[in-house]
Amino acid sequence: MRRGVGLLLLSAIAPGSAQLAVGHRRVGRLALRIWGAVLGLGLLLALIGLLSWSALVTVVANPLVLALLVVVLVGGALGWIVLFIDAWRLSYPPGMDRRHRQVFAAVTLALVVLVGSSYGLGARAAVSSTRTLGAVFTGGGSARATDGRVNVLLLGADAGQSRVGLRPDSITVASVDVRTGRTVLFSLPRNLEDVPFPEDSPMHERYPDGFSCPDHSCLLNAVYTTATQAAEQDPKVYKGVADPGAQATKEAVEATTGLTINYYAMVDMAGFSGLVDALGGITLDITRDVPIGGGSSPILGWIRAGQGVHLDGYHALWFARSREGSNDFERMQRQKCVMAAVLHQADPVTMVAKFDELATAGGRIVVTDVPRSDVGRLSDLALKSRALPITSVSFVPPLVYPGNPKFDVVRTTVKDHIRTAEDLDRQAQRDHTSAAASTAPRTTAPAAAPVAAASTAPNSTAPAPVAPTRTSGAPEQTKAAAAKAGAPASTAPETDDLDVICRVASAG
Structure with a gap:
């Protein structure tokens, strides 16, 4: 024996x-x-x-x-x-x-x-x-960085029966510095009207003055369906393009923001819960109760406020999609909070240990033009992004009014915030070089140190907001747009460290 x-x-x-x-x-x-x-x-x-x-x-x-x-x-x-x-x-x-x-x-x-x-x-x-x-990962996107940045269009489709991906309810561009991974999220309202198309777009021929309709039904989130139907009726429209709706949406976002979109990823928000469950859930600070259900259906429960609330996939989905008692702009912020939580809390060990579950969940919910050969490169960028705060920009009133948008304000704001992010990277590099060259401890911190400290301390319990330095006159344009629309300009910033926004977003 x-x-x-x-x-x-x-x-x-x-x-x-x-x-x-x-x-x-x-x-x-x-x-x-x-x-x-x-x-x-x-x-x-x-x-x-x-x-x-x-x-x-x-x-x-x-x-x-x-x-x-x-x-x-x-x-x-x-x-x-x-x-x-x-x-x-x-x-x-x-x-x-x-x-x-x-x-x-x-x-x-x-x-x-x-x-x-x-x-x-x-x-x-x-x-x-x-x-x-x-x-x-069927491919079709471009890996070429523009001005040192890769821009990914993230579309969230709140799925219903026979509706997956037809009208994206969440439209966000993640602009990532390829060297440092510093990320700026630009969120566009789904009901943005009169969005332009580039001159070489098939949609520009149909809507040369922007995507506009007399009944105001031509919204940004309707570009997908409209382009898909146009391609079905005329095969020459977007010939050879696997997903005409996604391509047209990319083009509209490019013309709106002035950014070159490298890739898109469309996520079925209903299936998104499986991805969160595969990661083991996410943890957020929630400052007010968020209803589960509501609107045309009864409220089935509540996601209660609290510090460090752990959400499984079902509750994370409802935290991102809940409409009851809130507006689209608050939903946009909550959705970005969920995105940031997934990015920061999806550590490599978990991803390796649950690769099969993540791959299976991804296959159910994601449609993208990222080629398989670029997966590793983008994963590396995601890891770099985790080490830095994410700056968030929402094009909401009074900065931009969806029914009367000022696209020059959008493009100027995009440039300003990307410039600010790059300034933070340069300042951090200067601080790092100075610290390495110094042989004695500093007794007086340089003037720019607080900003650099805020930008390099993502695990701080109360990270400081990033205050962008504007040089292009965007605030004046914003005030003018607000005055023209007949609404007072808000003193609240449209951008901040996303950790700060997440604590404020669910407060209404």
Whole structure:
């Protein structure tokens, strides 16, 4: 019995060692070499991950690597099971008494089932990931940075029956510095009217003076449906484009903001709950109760206010989508809070440990033009973004009135806030260089230190808002737009550190 247990332990720790000790030495040496190669490959991947997260994601997302992983897992499982059975044989069970023989057989069977199920789950995850990555990351977007930035259009479609992706209710551009990862979120109202299209857009031919209708139904979130229907009626419109609605929306956002959109990602907000659950939930500070339901349906419950409230997918979805007792502008802020929480709380360890669940959830909810080859690069940018506060800009009254928008104000505001973000990066670099060059502790902080400190301390319990430096006269334009619309200009800033906004957003 002791000899049998020892051989099983040897097989469990180092497959082939039992055969090397008392059985077929050639088989044992071969198995140990294979096992050593697998361990070496695992260590190599771990080292790649430590040196470059984007390189690891690129490797793992490669379909050939995933196919090879499936072969290795299936072959390894079968080989290990055979070695366990052979170790049981080498233990000579007929020489044991009946009780020991039964216990020994049960232990062997348990190890066989454990190895087989573990490897089987791994192989299934690899197959599922291969299918999901191929289905989601179909490509079409451009990796070329403009002025050192990559701009991603994030569309949230509040799904109903036969409605997924038809009218995006959340429209946000994430502008990311490719060097530092510093991110500015620009949120556009879904009911923005008269949005322009670039001159080379097929939609510009139909709406040369902007997307406008006498009945005011031509809103920004209706561009998707309108372009899709136009492409269905005339195949020459957006010929060769996989998703005409998304392409037209990208073009409208580009003309509105003055940014070049590299990629888009459309998220089914109803399926979004599965993604949050796969991450283990998110945690937010909530300053007032948010209803679940409401509007045309009864209120089913409440998301209660509190510090550090942990939300599962169902409650995170309702926190982002709830309309009862709030307006679109508050919803825009809450949605950005959820985005920021997912970004900051989705750590690499969780992503690796739950890769299959995340990939499966992503396949159900995401449509994007990001090619698979760019996944690693964007993952690296996301990790850089996590280390810095996110600046948020909402184009809401009095800055911009959706029914009477001033697009020059939008474009100027975008430029100002990107310039401010870049100034913060330059200041942080200067502070870092000065600190490295100094051999004595400072007794007096430089004038710009508070801003730099706020920008490099994302885990602060009360991060200071980033006050943009304006040089283009945007405030005057904003006041003029507000006066023309017949509403007083607000003294509240339209931008802030997103951590601050998240504490204010749900306060109404």
